[in-house]
Amino acid sequence: MKPLSPFSVFRQAGFLMLAGILFTESAISQDRPPVASVSKPNILFIFVDDQSPLTLSAYGNQVCQTPNLDRLAREGMVLDNAHHMGSWVGGVCLPSRTMVQTSINVWRTQDIAKRYPRMNPRTYVHQPRKLLADLSPNDPDYYSMPALFFRAGYDTYRTCKIGNTYEGANRLYLGRNDQTNYGPEDETGSWWHGEQVMNYLKEREKGIKEDPFLLFFGFTHPHDPRNGKPVLLDKYGADNTDIPTSPNPLAPPLQANYLPAHPFHHGHPGLRDEVAVQGVLLKRDEATVRNELGREYACIENIDRQVGRVLDKLEAMGELENTYIFYSADHGIAVGRHGLMGKQNLYEHTWRVPMIIRGPGIKAGSRAQGNTYLMDLLPTFCDLASIEKPITFDGISFKPVLMGKRNTVRDVLYGVYNGGTKPGMRSVKKETGN
Numbered sequence: 001m002k003p004l005s006p007f008s009v010f011r012q013a014g015f016l017m018l019a020g021i022l023f024t025e026s027a028i029s030q031d032r033p034p035v036a037s038v039s040k041p042n043i044l045f046i047f048v049d050d051q052s053p054l055t056l057s058a059y060g061n062q063v064c065q066t067p068n069l070d071r072l073a074r075e076g077m078v079l080d081n082a083h084h085m086g087s088w089v090g091g092v093c094l095p096s097r098t099m100v101q102t103s104i105n106v107w108r109t110q111d112i113a114k115r116y117p118r119m120n121p122r123t124y125v126h127q128p129r130k131l132l133a134d135l136s137p138n139d140p141d142y143y144s145m146p147a148l149f150f151r152a153g154y155d156t157y158r159t160c161k162i163g164n165t166y167e168g169a170n171r172l173y174l175g176r177n178d179q180t181n182y183g184p185e186d187e188t189g190s191w192w193h194g195e196q197v198m199n200y201l202k203e204r205e206k207g208i209k210e211d212p213f214l215l216f217f218g219f220t221h222p223h224d225p226r227n228g229k230p231v232l233l234d235k236y237g238a239d240n241t242d243i244p245t246s247p248n249p250l251a252p253p254l255q256a257n258y259l260p261a262h263p264f265h266h267g268h269p270g271l272r273d274e275v276a277v278q279g280v281l282l283k284r285d286e287a288t289v290r291n292e293l294g295r296e297y298a299c300i301e302n303i304d305r306q307v308g309r310v311l312d313k314l315e316a317m318g319e320l321e322n323t324y325i326f327y328s329a330d331h332g333i334a335v336g337r338h339g340l341m342g343k344q345n346l347y348e349h350t351w352r353v354p355m356i357i358r359g360p361g362i363k364a365g366s367r368a369q370g371n372t373y374l375m376d377l378l379p380t381f382c383d384l385a386s387i388e389k390p391i392t393f394d395g396i397s398f399k400p401v402l403m404g405k406r407n408t409v410r411d412v413l414y415g416v417y418n419g420g421t422k423p424g425m426r427s428v429k430k431e432t433g434n
């Protein structure tokens with residue numbers, strides 16, 4: 001069946017008329033609810049690039065140290081069966097991030113993901129209020145995360161990487177400080193993203209910002225090149241440039257499903273992730289893979305430190321208990337499992353994503369299957385913020401899971417990857433559990 005564009009969906013549903021009734025007034029006047037919104041919860045969305053849940057102690061990892069994410073899990077809920085839906089391109093980030101910000105499914109992201117070129121930091125002018133004012137209900141971005149939350153009276157802010165992401169929504173956050181940070185130093189690495197959020201919270205502390213907030217707290221790591229901070233590289237027995245020829249005993253052990261080569265061709269000839277990752281290239285020997293794991297863990301622990309800074313700040317400001325915190329990644333990654341390095345596959349280590357949530361009404365230390373996709377995040381955010389769900393969403397809210405009322409929100413999960421040779425690969429997982 002031919003994929004439906006957002007516009008064709010609107011037409012089929014007679015949605016233009018409905019949208020005219022529900023949304024035209026606010027689109028024209030930019031009305032925002034005045035005071036009632038202050039009682040709404042804040043949402044802090046922490047979103048990292050290329051991280052398998054299997055790297056976190058909340059999912060059984062015993063080497064990578066993430067005390068602040070452990071705290072989130074201890075004080076909140078862990079979902080064991082959260083997934084991204086897949087990709088039609090090697091840059092899995094792009095459809096994934098489009099799904100996150102619009103709640104449309106993987107096939108429909110093909111219609112809009114590349115509508116806008118990536119931000120050029122040298123020429124970019126951030127003018128979200130003008131763009132929001134000009135948005136038509138016929139435009140898919142009208143129903144994107146920053147636009148929906150702006151109209152609901154939220155202050156929206158974003159920091160993340162620049163490339164392979166959905167620019168149609170990125171440009172609509174009221175505050176935006178994006179930079180691509182693969183460096184080992186603070187100003188070129190994850191600390192910089194943390195510092196942007198800290199600066200935002202300091203402004204809020206001064207009373208400059210009072211509306212409830214939606215913070216898109218994104219990181220560039222642990223996507224490669226995994227240039228860890230020297231002190232953390234030492235801890236995990238890894239080196240950014242001097243790749244060992246024999247395993248460093250301090251490096252993380254190989255995973256149980258490590259293979260020196262994939263048993264058959266993965267279906268994507270010349271794929272960057274499988275042939276050109278800095279420090280790895282075509283090598284899959286133990287020393288190289290363990291070094292790369294050490295670099296990955298160093299990057300993850302550094303992200304954890306930034307999460308800790310922000311959690312402590314929210315707590316000191318008295319905002320923590322009114323804030324829903326979500327931690328997830330745009331997809332998982334192999335890093336040696338099954339002889340692969342990349343994310344262009346549908347093994348569990350890649351198809352699944354971390355999903356840890358803390359917030360009002362969520363039982364501390366709880367766990368559920370969930371059976372969620374990343375495109376369910378926006379409907380869940382809307383549900384928690386009492387924002388009406390537009391008809392454009394393909395995802396569904398998993399608030400009932402967060403509140404302990406259900407274990408899953410669907411029984412069957414589908415995954416796809418066809419960014420390489422066609423027709424590509426598919427995965428179906430049936431897991432009941434309600």
Ligand SMILES: [Ca+2]
Nearest residue numbers: 049050093330
């Ligand atoms: Ca990614």
